[in-house]
Amino acid sequence: MSEITRLEKHAASVRRGVLSMLATAGSGHTAGSLGLVEVVTAMYGAVLKFNPKNPHDSRRDLFMLSNGHVAPVLYATLAEFGLILKSELRTLRKLGTRLQGHPERTKLAWLETTSGPLGEGIGQAAGMALAIKRDGQALKRFVYVVTGDGELDEGNAWESIMFAADQRLGNLIMIVDRNGIQLSGDTENVMPLENLSEKIASFGWNVQEINGNSFEDILNAVKIAHDITDRPTAIIAHTTAGKGVEEIEGDWHWHGKAPSKEQEAKWLKVL
Amino acid sequence: MAKSTLREIRHGFADGLLEAARADSNVYVLSADLSSSLGFDKIAAELPNQYVEVGVAEQNMICVASGLAHMGKTAFAGSYSMFSPCRNWEQIRTTVCLNRQPVKIISSHSGFSDASDGATHQALEDIALARVLPELVVLSPADYAEARAMAPALAKDRRPTYVRMQRGKFPDIFPDGIEFKIGPARHIRDGKDVVIFTTGSMASTVLDAAEILEKSKISAAVVHFPTIKPLDEKTVREMASKYGRIITVEEHQIAGGFGSAIAETIAEKQLARLCRIGVRDSFGESGSYEELLKKHGLDTKSIVAQIKKFMLE
Numbered sequence: 001m002s003e004i005t006r007l008e009k010h011a012a013s014v015r016r017g018v019l020s021m022l023a024t025a026g027s028g029h030t031a032g033s034l035g036l037v038e039v040v041t042a043m044y045g046a047v048l049k050f051n052p053k054n055p056h057d058s059r060r061d062l063f064m065l066s067n068g069h070v071a072p073v074l075y076a077t078l079a080e081f082g083l084i085l086k087s088e089l090r091t092l093r094k095l096g097t098r099l100q101g102h103p104e105r106t107k108l109a110w111l112e113t114t115s116g117p118l119g120e121g122i123g124q125a126a127g128m129a130l131a132i133k134r135d136g137q138a139l140k141r142f143v144y145v146v147t148g149d150g151e152l153d154e155g156n157a158w159e160s161i162m163f164a165a166d167q168r169l170g171n172l173i174m175i176v177d178r179n180g181i182q183l184s185g186d187t188e189n190v191m192p193l194e195n196l197s198e199k200i201a202s203f204g205w206n207v208q209e210i211n212g213n214s215f216e217d218i219l220n221a222v223k224i225a226h227d228i229t230d231r232p233t234a235i236i237a238h239t240t241a242g243k244g245v246e247e248i249e250g251d252w253h254w255h256g257k258a259p260s261k262e263q264e265a266k267w268l269k270v271l
Numbered sequence: 272m273a274k275s276t277l278r279e280i281r282h283g284f285a286d287g288l289l290e291a292a293r294a295d296s297n298v299y300v301l302s303a304d305l306s307s308s309l310g311f312d313k314i315a316a317e318l319p320n321q322y323v324e325v326g327v328a329e330q331n332m333i334c335v336a337s338g339l340a341h342m343g344k345t346a347f348a349g350s351y352s353m354f355s356p357c358r359n360w361e362q363i364r365t366t367v368c369l370n371r372q373p374v375k376i377i378s379s380h381s382g383f384s385d386a387s388d389g390a391t392h393q394a395l396e397d398i399a400l401a402r403v404l405p406e407l408v409v410l411s412p413a414d415y416a417e418a419r420a421m422a423p424a425l426a427k428d429r430r431p432t433y434v435r436m437q438r439g440k441f442p443d444i445f446p447d448g449i450e451f452k453i454g455p456a457r458h459i460r461d462g463k464d465v466v467i468f469t470t471g472s473m474a475s476t477v478l479d480a481a482e483i484l485e486k487s488k489i490s491a492a493v494v495h496f497p498t499i500k501p502l503d504e505k506t507v508r509e510m511a512s513k514y515g516r517i518i519t520v521e522e523h524q525i526a527g528g529f530g531s532a533i534a535e536t537i538a539e540k541q542l543a544r545l546c547r548i549g550v551r552d553s554f555g556e557s558g559s560y561e562e563l564l565k566k567h568g569l570d571t572k573s574i575v576a577q578i579k580k581f582m583l584e
């Protein structure tokens with residue numbers, strides 16, 4: 001089986017996990033979570049160095065969601081690769097769970113940080129990348145952070161983008177979930193981001209634009225990013241919000257809605 | 272009191288921090304374009320590998336500090352109180368406190384001490400903002416020596432911390448080399464009739480006031496609280512029963528500040544009958560709305576039960 005076929009199999013399973021956990025929880029963010037399945041699956045399935053037996057291994061790469069609301073895709077991927085039990089996915093958003101509605105580091109050892117309030121992840125990832133660089137490990141350990149596109153309305157994000165360029169953090173890779181939607185509409189209607197690629201590049205970053213639902217594109221982009229050591233890389237990943245469920249694809253109304261049990265049953269059949 | 276020397280509290284902290292950074296290469300110092308205001312420029316010059324300039328970006332400074340802390344650094348992030356924690360409060364809440372990272376928010380120009388710059392720069396709300404955050408230790412040193420001792424103590428402590436310091440020269444109260452421990456209040460003047468509680472640079476003013484009161488036959492003890500949170504409740508209780516009268520003096524809004532912290536302790540534990548119902552120094556979590564209200568004693572049934580219990584006490 002080729003690597004891509006293997007990842008596609010995992011992705012299909014992660015996608016089902018996302019749908020089911022959201023339907024069971026009865027609330028949560030469906031569109032962004034489904035659109036990021038390939039990105040997060042590629043990370044844990046092919047890109048990240050980690051030790052499945054020790055979440056705190058000092059040689060590991062670091063991966064985090066700045067857009068904490070898409071936590072279901074992260075939890076489902078952790079389960080897919082055996083880092084947590086698949087049965088635990090049913091506890092999403094329930095009292096006492098490690099799978100909080102938004103990720104909390106102190107609750108689950110596999111998480112590198114706590115996120116939900118938007119705009120804060122890039123700066124934290126930059127701090128981590130800077131520590132690694134100053135400890136002389138920059139070519140060995142990478143820090144990956146996913147940000148939403150609507151999330152980039154936050155000024156804090158741009159403070160961090162400026163900072164990461166100033167520090168020449170070649171070991172920092174930011175993946176922008178360019179799905180074109182945010183909470184209350186399409187990004188270009190709520191607050192236009194274009195020309196996003198030029199904006200980020202003008203801050204001193206290397207920028208690539210890819211199809212974020214294509215494993216070939218993701219793996220290739222990460223490889224290119226690894227070879228650029230004098231500045232951070234932004235991968236603008238064009239994804240389809242709600243990917244896999246045709247009737248909700250691209251529809252911003254599904255930003256913060258969970259499927260019903262009936263929808264879950266129906267959609268699991270087409271996935 | 273004999274006012275020998277006048278020194279800057281913030282310079283005491285910076286001098287102590289330089290020593291701590293020399294001793295431990297995991298001590299990192301961040302500044303948001305205010306290194307000279309905090310006395311951090313010496314650290315920047317001598318230990319550039321442990322120094323991070325973030326520009327005028329206090330929100331990002333906290334995020335970066337949290338990231339550094341996650342990688343094993345103890346991150347001291349410096350600014351003015353008005354901008355940190357007042358500008359970047361939510362970053363502190365989420366990425367430092369809830370995320371439980373050893374970030375130290377080091378701020379000067381607190382209270383009225385940035386006097387000529389005006390109200391825009393005078394932080395009179397920062398204790399309230401800081402004190403309400405779970406996990407966060409809140410400190411305010413009284414003089415150079417205490418601040419100097421504080422820095423190395425914080426470098427060895429894992430807790431998120433906010434340090435509030437006034438700018439300007441203040442009389443030495445404590446000898447150089449004095450120890451600092453998070454928690455205990457310091458008895459700095461004996462008295463028979465009444466006790467005055469205070470914090471930060473106001474301590475020296477209060478000592479002066481006590482001297483003047485003595486002439487009017489009022490003998491006032493003075494207790495300085497370098498630690499506002501966690502509050503030294505034992506001392507508060509002992510003093511409450513010993514004196515029966517307590518005065519608090521702080522350079523901060525009465526609402527939510529140091530005096531409020533004392534009032535909460537006195538009212539709840541000692542002098543007055545008071546029953547407070549609410550969320551007690553904890554974060555929420557996922558669950559149904561009803562479950563969470565119940566867990567925190569805020570559903571109708573729990574509220575009724577707590578009030579009934581209080582009426583029988």
Ligand SMILES: Cc1ncc(C[n+]2csc(CCOP(=O)(O)OP(=O)(O)O)c2C)c(N)n1
Nearest residue numbers: 032116117118148149150151181182183255
């Ligand atoms: C600081 C902050 N403000 C507002 C919100 C509420 N909120 C959650 S997600 C979201 C929209 C984010 O858009 P995007 O990053 O594009 O995410 P997507 O809808 O594509 O999943 C908003 C406004 C928040 N979580 N944090």
Ligand SMILES: [Mg+2]
Nearest residue numbers: 149150181182
């Ligand atoms: Mg979006």
